Amino acid sequence: MATIRDVAKLAEVSTATVSRVLNKNGYVNKATETRVQEAIKQLNYLPNDVARSLFKGRSRTIALFVPDITNPFFPELARAVEDYSNHHQYNFVLCNTDNDLEKEIVYLNALKQKSVDGFIIVSNSITEDHLQRINAPVVALDRVFSTKVSSVTVNNREGARKAVQHLKSLGCNRIAHIAGPEKISSAGERRQGYLDEVGDEDWFKPEYVVQGKYDFDTAKKAAIQLLTGNPEVDGLFAGNDLMGAGVLNAAASLGISIPDDLAVIGFDGISISKIITPALTTMAQPIYEIGTRAAELLITQISSENPTIKNETLDVQLIERQSTGERAGEYEG
Known part of the structure; x- marks a missing residue:
């Protein structure tokens, strides 16, 4: 593998001149720069990015x-x-x-x-x-x-509120939530947005909120337990689309018709939400x-x-x- 010394020798310049050409730092006349560039090309020389970054304090x-x-x-x-x-x-x-x-x-x-x-x-x-x-x-x-x-x-909280409002506008009377991990701020904001809309409803029950961990499998298991124990639930807001897909899978396994028996909405707008069956309604992030x-x-x-x-x-x-x-x-x- 060629070194900077090899380039300098072929171009008949010092290693310092080669370095100035490589780093575009300092004056080098055009003829000399051309010789150095031709030597670099001929030798297929690749600068040591690690060494250069240490010297400059930057690695781009x-x-x-x-x-x-x-x-x-x-x-x-x-x-x-x-x-x-x-x-x-x-x-x-x-x-x-x-x-x-x-x-x-x-x-x-x-x-x-x-x-x-x-x-x-x-x-x-x-x-x-x-x-x-x-x-x-x-x-x-x-x-x-x-x-x-x-x-x-x-705006996670406002997005969650709009998701629940949409379910209400469709006629859903018992709306549940599959939440993301408690320690993740975005999940907490989405959970709070849901509670803003349903917390004061006379039908609301704490067991309508279950943990899905932003994960397909966990959300599927949680949804099966939720829907089995609370068959009156007719709307569900999932804290992200991955959990929303888990809910759709859970509903299929229970013979629950989407959206006739259960309307489901997710959050994120990832590509998978539009290719699964049924396609998932979502609050899409840009x-x-x-x-x-x-x-x-x-x-x-x-x-x-x-x-x-x-x-x-x-x-x-x-x-x-x-x-x-x-x-x-x-x-x-």
């Missing part, structure tokens, strides 16, 4: 931390971050953290040692103290973990816009001498599909 690399790469929401989010990063000549690293603080800290320390320029993080456990030790720009995504860190989120905006905020912070903190909240949109459909009757409040 950003990292995205997600808690569960098997949840389709996060790969769709990652694609947006990667596209924007690559378009602006930044490399992209994806880290799956399993919602494990220790794993997050190991990733943070390891990547900072490699001069990663900044981080986009989905986390409910990282604190300001952890980030101060890293001393690199950070943007929080999907949830907020510090007022001193820029963030991009959606996933690609969220990821793009987070990458834009981070790269701006990396490039700025005096970065400003921005907290942006985007709206969600109701997308009606087969899992709600047309239902007879009116909601009787």
